Amino acid sequence: MRLSVFCHSSLLTKRPCFFPPSLLRSSRHLPFVFLVLAMPLAIMAQEAPVQPANGTALVGQVLAAFSVGHAIHQVTLSGNVTWHAGSLEDSGPVALTASTDGQFQATFQLSRGQRQETQAGSGANAACTWTGSDGTVHSVGLTNCLKPAVWFLPAISLQTALLSNSLVASDWGQGAVGGDGVYRHLQIQLQLGGQEQTLTDVTAQSITDFGLDSTTLLPAVLAYKVHPDSGIQIPIDIEVRYSDYHNIDGVNIPFSIQRYVNNSVQLEIVVSSVHIN
Numbered sequence: 001m002r003l004s005v006f007c008h009s010s011l012l013t014k015r016p017c018f019f020p021p022s023l024l025r026s027s028r029h030l031p032f033v034f035l036v037l038a039m040p041l042a043i044m045a046q047e048a049p050v051q052p053a054n055g056t057a058l059v060g061q062v063l064a065a066f067s068v069g070h071a072i073h074q075v076t077l078s079g080n081v082t083w084h085a086g087s088l089e090d091s092g093p094v095a096l097t098a099s100t101d102g103q104f105q106a107t108f109q110l111s112r113g114q115r116q117e118t119q120a121g122s123g124a125n126a127a128c129t130w131t132g133s134d135g136t137v138h139s140v141g142l143t144n145c146l147k148p149a150v151w152f153l154p155a156i157s158l159q160t161a162l163l164s165n166s167l168v169a170s171d172w173g174q175g176a177v178g179g180d181g182v183y184r185h186l187q188i189q190l191q192l193g194g195q196e197q198t199l200t201d202v203t204a205q206s207i208t209d210f211g212l213d214s215t216t217l218l219p220a221v222l223a224y225k226v227h228p229d230s231g232i233q234i235p236i237d238i239e240v241r242y243s244d245y246h247n248i249d250g251v252n253i254p255f256s257i258q259r260y261v262n263n264s265v266q267l268e269i270v271v272s273s274v275h276i277n
Contacts, residue, residue, distance in 0.1 A: 055169030065217045066155035079271040098150040144226045177211030178223040178239040186210040
């Protein structure tokens, strides 16, 4: 009696290959036989890579959840922030202003001095800075600057008018985003024209992942990577989590915002007032 299978090399032609009885009678050859038998099954069992759907419809659903689809030009959040730096903590008032065109300003009035983060301009002309408690202003590299979402209010960025032609959205369905759970996964990135290496780098490094609450479709987590200002290509994981949403004049605003750097909490913001234009 001969045992025949379709060998790995014969899958396309379905040409059978045979094992001699002497091979099957020898127990020392059985692991080899089982391995060859399993190879075609393992190949057939491999699932094709998951491909995302166009995310345009999902972006529309997020905007409907955020502001019932109404255009919001600018939002200013005020409240209190706690800043963590290792074992040290500092706290004080915070003011956060986000605009539809992607510009923002975050000012932290801490007891040890004011800190500030800004983004101005749009597209390849965007400019970002951060200012430490010593008052020194530092420029942020373009690949870190051009993330297609305002970190403390990402839903407003999906209304971006000036960057709308370069914003690409992908719907990955349900999946893990960041380190905090499974969400409806929306991914956005920029596609900027031009052949300059800088623009190519921006496109590759602008990928930003939204984790949307499966019920409300409001952002629950935002995840992306940046690199040190020195230009060293060491990825730094940034994750921002949003909760305690309040409906203010028809706009759903998170009143709790936490930013993590490489899985350690950096700042915690509690919003107390909202101004919408």
